[in-house]
């Protein structure tokens with residue numbers, strides 16, 4: 001039985017969707033199907049009832065899910081312990097953050113960590129900020145820098161390292177969008193909006209529209225704050241993005257902050273992992289270095 005199959009099985013019990021889990025676990029739907037079939041052969045049980053339209057966990061599947069979780073936790077614990085030889089920490093730590101956080105917040109943490117523990121190997125994965133929590137929940141990374149979500153799951157540990165304002169931005173050059181903004185009595189509803197697909201930015205954008213009694217005219221829905229800034233810089237519309245992303249963007253000169261967005265609440269950027277992983281030496285080492293930043 002392979003650990004990867006267990007991880008995929010756990011993920012599949014959450015999505016109940018082969019294509020979505022296959023994509024998230026970087027495999028194909030047929031391979032995932034074979035993996036599940038193999039687990040069923042090995043356990044001698046039907047774990048999931050599936051037809052063309054739905055996937056349902058069986059009673060045996062529920063029991064196997066508990067087994068899969070315990071096995072992965074035990075494996076995690078074992079790896080972390082054996083990697084701690086004497087006082088010197090070594091081994092791999094999977095970290096996730098946005099490309100922006102790689103420039104803005106990760107460098108001092110990694111510098112301190114590598115000075116204190118030169119044998120820790122950091123596997124740094126970058127991606128849309130909105131993916132961080134899911135990556136941690138599904139166990140594909142150990143620790144992440146993330147925005148504090150509106151509802152923090154109670155199995156998550158989160159420590160704030162910075163407070164970051166959001167800004168509403170528009171193009172800083174002559175174009176349809178900037179002309180519409182310039183009009184007296186701007187009709188915000190007519191201006192195309194570059195919308196975040198998920199996460200806190202999505203909910204803050206929805207909230208901004210609601211509080212101004214407007215319906216967004218969505219030009220594009222994008223994943224990743226960096227993409228919002230670059231689409232605004234192309235003149236496609238206006239959008240909401242964290243200041244840190246705007247300031248670190250190579251196209252920052254092409255966008256400007258709009259007064260209309262000054263009422264949007266800032267957010268907390270922090271270090272985040274599963275509560276139960278906080279005791280693991282490598283996770284804890286990273287956590288400590290991230291927390292110092294703020295004290």
Ligand SMILES: CC(=O)[C@](C)(O)C(=O)O
Pocket residue numbers: 097098099100101129145146147164225242244245269
């Ligand atoms: C939320 C977060 O990770 C950042 C740094 O603000 C971002 O990339 O958007």
